Amino acid sequence: MASADLTSKQESSRHSQAGGFADAAPHPLTSLLRRLTGRVVAVVTTLLGLLFLTFSMGRLLPADPVLSITGPEVSKEVYDRVYNELGLGQPIWMQFLSYVGKIATGDLGTSATTGQPILTDLMMIFPATIELAIIAMIIGAIIGIPLGVTAAVRRGTIIDHIARIIALAGHSIPIFWTGLMALFVFYAKLKLVGASGRIDVFYEGLVTPMTGFLLIDAAIQQQWEVFQNAVGHIILPASILGYYSVAYISRMSRSFMLEQLSQEYIITARAKGLGTRKVVWRHAFRNIRVQLLTILALTFGGLLEGAVLIETVFGWPGLGQYLTRGLQMNDMNVVMGSVLTIGAVFLTINILSDFLYRILDPRTR
Amino acid sequence: MLKQLLTTIAITGALVTTQPAFAASPPNMLVIGTNLTGIRTLDPAQNNARTVSELISNLYDNLVQLSSDDLKTLKPMLATQWSVSPDGKIITLTLRDDAVFQSGNKVTAEDAAWSIQRVIKMGQVGSTDVALWGFTPDNVEKLVRAKDEHTLEIELPQTVNTDLVLYSLAGSSIGIVDKKTVLSHEANADFGGAWLSANSAGSGPFSLAQWRPNDVAIFNAQPKYWGGKPAMARVVARHIPESGNLRLQLEAGDVDVGQYVASGDLDALATKKDMVIENVPGLGFYYIALNQKDPDLQKPKVREAFQHAFDWKAISGNIMRYTGFPWQSMIPRGMIGAPEQADVRYDYDPAKAKQLLAEAGYPNGLKKVLNPSGAATLPFAEALQASARAAGLDLDLVPGEFTPAFRERKFEVLLGNSGARLPDPFAVATQYAFNPDNSDEARLGSYYLWRTGMKMDDLNSLIDQSMKERDTAKRTDIFKKMDGIYADMAAPLVIFFQRTDPYVMRANVKGYHGHTTWSTRWHDVTKE
Numbered sequence: 001m002a003s004a005d006l007t008s009k010q011e012s013s014r015h016s017q018a019g020g021f022a023d024a025a026p027h028p029l030t031s032l033l034r035r036l037t038g039r040v041v042a043v044v045t046t047l048l049g050l051l052f053l054t055f056s057m058g059r060l061l062p063a064d065p066v067l068s069i070t071g072p073e074v075s076k077e078v079y080d081r082v083y084n085e086l087g088l089g090q091p092i093w094m095q096f097l098s099y100v101g102k103i104a105t106g107d108l109g110t111s112a113t114t115g116q117p118i119l120t121d122l123m124m125i126f127p128a129t130i131e132l133a134i135i136a137m138i139i140g141a142i143i144g145i146p147l148g149v150t151a152a153v154r155r156g157t158i159i160d161h162i163a164r165i166i167a168l169a170g171h172s173i174p175i176f177w178t179g180l181m182a183l184f185v186f187y188a189k190l191k192l193v194g195a196s197g198r199i200d201v202f203y204e205g206l207v208t209p210m211t212g213f214l215l216i217d218a219a220i221q222q223q224w225e226v227f228q229n230a231v232g233h234i235i236l237p238a239s240i241l242g243y244y245s246v247a248y249i250s251r252m253s254r255s256f257m258l259e260q261l262s263q264e265y266i267i268t269a270r271a272k273g274l275g276t277r278k279v280v281w282r283h284a285f286r287n288i289r290v291q292l293l294t295i296l297a298l299t300f301g302g303l304l305e306g307a308v309l310i311e312t313v314f315g316w317p318g319l320g321q322y323l324t325r326g327l328q329m330n331d332m333n334v335v336m337g338s339v340l341t342i343g344a345v346f347l348t349i350n351i352l353s354d355f356l357y358r359i360l361d362p363r364t365r
Numbered sequence: 366m367l368k369q370l371l372t373t374i375a376i377t378g379a380l381v382t383t384q385p386a387f388a389a390s391p392p393n394m395l396v397i398g399t400n401l402t403g404i405r406t407l408d409p410a411q412n413n414a415r416t417v418s419e420l421i422s423n424l425y426d427n428l429v430q431l432s433s434d435d436l437k438t439l440k441p442m443l444a445t446q447w448s449v450s451p452d453g454k455i456i457t458l459t460l461r462d463d464a465v466f467q468s469g470n471k472v473t474a475e476d477a478a479w480s481i482q483r484v485i486k487m488g489q490v491g492s493t494d495v496a497l498w499g500f501t502p503d504n505v506e507k508l509v510r511a512k513d514e515h516t517l518e519i520e521l522p523q524t525v526n527t528d529l530v531l532y533s534l535a536g537s538s539i540g541i542v543d544k545k546t547v548l549s550h551e552a553n554a555d556f557g558g559a560w561l562s563a564n565s566a567g568s569g570p571f572s573l574a575q576w577r578p579n580d581v582a583i584f585n586a587q588p589k590y591w592g593g594k595p596a597m598a599r600v601v602a603r604h605i606p607e608s609g610n611l612r613l614q615l616e617a618g619d620v621d622v623g624q625y626v627a628s629g630d631l632d633a634l635a636t637k638k639d640m641v642i643e644n645v646p647g648l649g650f651y652y653i654a655l656n657q658k659d660p661d662l663q664k665p666k667v668r669e670a671f672q673h674a675f676d677w678k679a680i681s682g683n684i685m686r687y688t689g690f691p692w693q694s695m696i697p698r699g700m701i702g703a704p705e706q707a708d709v710r711y712d713y714d715p716a717k718a719k720q721l722l723a724e725a726g727y728p729n730g731l732k733k734v735l736n737p738s739g740a741a742t743l744p745f746a747e748a749l750q751a752s753a754r755a756a757g758l759d760l761d762l763v764p765g766e767f768t769p770a771f772r773e774r775k776f777e778v779l780l781g782n783s784g785a786r787l788p789d790p791f792a793v794a795t796q797y798a799f800n801p802d803n804s805d806e807a808r809l810g811s812y813y814l815w816r817t818g819m820k821m822d823d824l825n826s827l828i829d830q831s832m833k834e835r836d837t838a839k840r841t842d843i844f845k846k847m848d849g850i851y852a853d854m855a856a857p858l859v860i861f862f863q864r865t866d867p868y869v870m871r872a873n874v875k876g877y878h879g880h881t882t883w884s885t886r887w888h889d890v891t892k893e
Contacts, residue, residue, distance in 0.1 A: 113405050
């Protein structure tokens with residue numbers, strides 16, 4: 001009996017331990033759901049906050065959205081009608097609530113300056129920006145990471161100095177100026193690339209928009225001449241944007257790599273006679289790739305911001321130019337729709353990089 | 366690693382250098398680099414601004430037209446002839462019978478009548494000029510009518526100089542649209558407005574091939590145009606907002622015509638042999654507006670002080686070289702009643718301004734807030750601020766977009782510029798000197814004299830007379846008298862420059878002429 005009691009006590013103790021353990025760490029699915037719900041709430045709150053901030057700032061601007069539609073020399077009747085159509089007579093908080101209510105149904109409003117629904121506009125222009133940013137990031141990553149790693153490995157050598165100069169220039173020279181100078185050299189003088197827009201006007205209309213990504217659409221439809229022309233147009237703005245990300249990526253890669261190179265496991269590996277290439281790429285690089293992922297995610301967000309200026313210089317019909325014009329014309333639906341899009345992309349990238357982080361680094365799970 | 370880096374750079378370089386040559390625009394295509402910001406629709410009835418007027422003027426024919434080199438002589442277009450009844454009440458226009466819309470439908474008087482009715486009924490900005498003559502949504506259907514297939518009758522609701530009415534018919538907003546086609550696209554009783562925002566239904570020399578707001582507008586030549594097929598098979602208006610980029614493309618030959626080029630780039634382009642800069646006079650001015658609701662600025666001597674506080678000569682040679690010329694009369698140069706010369710009325714004389722201020726009761730000077738109407742007038746405002754200091758006027762410059770504040774009479778001193786499309790002093794006088802009701806409640810924001818808070822009954826009645834008078838000599842006298850009153854009353858709108866719009870062209874482009882009323886037409890453009 002005694003032994004039976006003991007056994008049952010042990011079992012109940014095991015149960016209670018198991019039960020206690022289950023209380024502390026719920027089922028993985030529950031945990032994931034809880035995490036997801038938390039994320040969704042955080043995303044919605046952040047986007048609402050962003051919208052409220054943008055909306056309030058828009059109302060403080062000394063500009064009149066009615067005049068941006070009608071022009072300054074408009075009669076009182078027309079002015080009043082447009083004023084009412086835009087709902088500007090309502091209190092600001094009501095305007096904001098009505099805007100948020102519309103967003104909930106997927107309606108971002110109509111642009112006062114293009115006359116089209118914001119969603120239609122965004123679907124047309126956003127791929128242009130994404131295309132530009134992706135190519136810029138590829139350029140930034142394939143140059144920036146090897147440059148930063150090399151600079152760390154060859155610390156104090158000429159490569160390190162070059163990397164530092166590139167980083168310094170990337171941080172201090174205005175992107176607007178670099179864009180114009182690059183146009184002057186590569187377009188006007190060397191005639192290597194196209195100037196304004198995504199494509200030369202002679203090629204307009206040859207490719208039917210399918211994905212919105214011109215390079216992909218031209219490739220699918222086997223319009224190779226258009227494809228080449230489009231590459232010639234994107235290469236310069238993407239390289240300049242990419243250069244600015246090279247500056248950041250190389251600096252961060254260098255710093256991460258330097259930290260790893262001073263670790264004991266690297267010293268041990270070297271002491272064992274392992275070659276520099278293997279030490280750097282097989283051992284040290286594996287340990288910095290998670291950090292690099294975060295940097296690349298941040299860079300992509302930064303590229304969307306950088307596109308605001310570069311798109312103006314290069315007449316690139318993307319989100320940056322759309323937003324700038326919206327601001328100039330006080331077209332608040334455009335400004336808020338664009339800000340919302342950029343905000344949503346930022347948050348999506350953050351979430352994605354967070355998940356990838358967990359996959360690549362088991363310690364963070 | 367260095368090898369890898371160099372390989373990457375080499376691949377990128379190879380990719381770029383394998384590009385096909387980026388050729389200049391072809392000989393049968395005209396490429397216009399411009400600023401398409403803010404064009405939300407290509408419907409004539411909903412527009413009256415500069416760039417969009419040019420685009421619309423090539424999609425739609427008007428009943429009559431004014432060529433860029435002669436703003437006084439009406440020329441036939443869809444109407445081959447017109448007559449005015451002896452009492453001046455009815456204008457009868459005879460339409461040509463060989464004009465067709467791009468749909469293939471024939472242009473009839475019914476289309477013309479409906480187009481005018483449509484503009485008035487829609488009541489958008491496009492109606493601004495033609496509504497001046499008293500047409501309303503209620504009376505327009507009865508007054509503007511098709512007598513038969515080729516005869517259009519326009520009965521005037523009040524006595525108006527019929528030349529003015531015909532001038533307004535030459536404006537881009539009164540382009541004749543294809544009634545049948547437009548009505549087939551009508552939705553929510555919008556007179557086809559939504560459809561026409563991105564499509565065309567005119568009988569002009571070009572049709573709209575593609576329109577992407579704020580990006581590009583592409584026009585194809587109409588081979589069956591009644592005036593003959595245009596030399597340019599295609600015209601492209603491309604949005605190039607950055608002036609430096611536009612300049613490079615003009616130099617490279619990718620762009621044939623450049624609009625809104627910044628003054629620094631204009632300076633550089635002016636030195637090139639293969640470039641031509643045409644400075645087109647506009648019907649508007651650069652002015653200083655002084656709010657008469659402000660007790661200090663109400664004093665005539667203070668307003669006079671402002672006339673002598675601006676060193677306009679210093680900026681006329683640099684920042685205003687391409688955008689305006691010195692002019693101090695309210696009647697634009699070249700118009701009937703305009704003085705031969707009008708740049709000597711107000712000289713920069715800080716001592717005199719100081720003395721005037723002292724006489725007005727401000728021996729220690731006067732401090733006011735100065736707003737530019739927008740970014741375009743900021744350099745002008747900065748120059749005024751600097752020169753006014755020596756005259757005892759301390760102007761606190763607050764930059765931004767202040768046109769709305771101007772319309773609401775919520776400003777002290779403002780620097781602005783204007784434009785008008787009706788090539789007659791009446792249009793400018795209405796803008797600058799008309800104010801039938803000076804009360805706040807009237808909210809007559811389209812009249813500048815109301816915006817500045819001043820009302821002059823003499824001017825109101827003269828403007829009214831100038832609208833009704835049919836004799837040119839008598840009208841000339843009216844405008845001279847009006848200008849005299851304006852000069853003597855120390856007007857709260859101190860005019861310093863008449864506006865000009867610079868157009869840059871490659872020298873091989875022939876037949877492109879910027880138009881004072883913005884109806885630049887491309888039909889006769891060729892490239893050598």
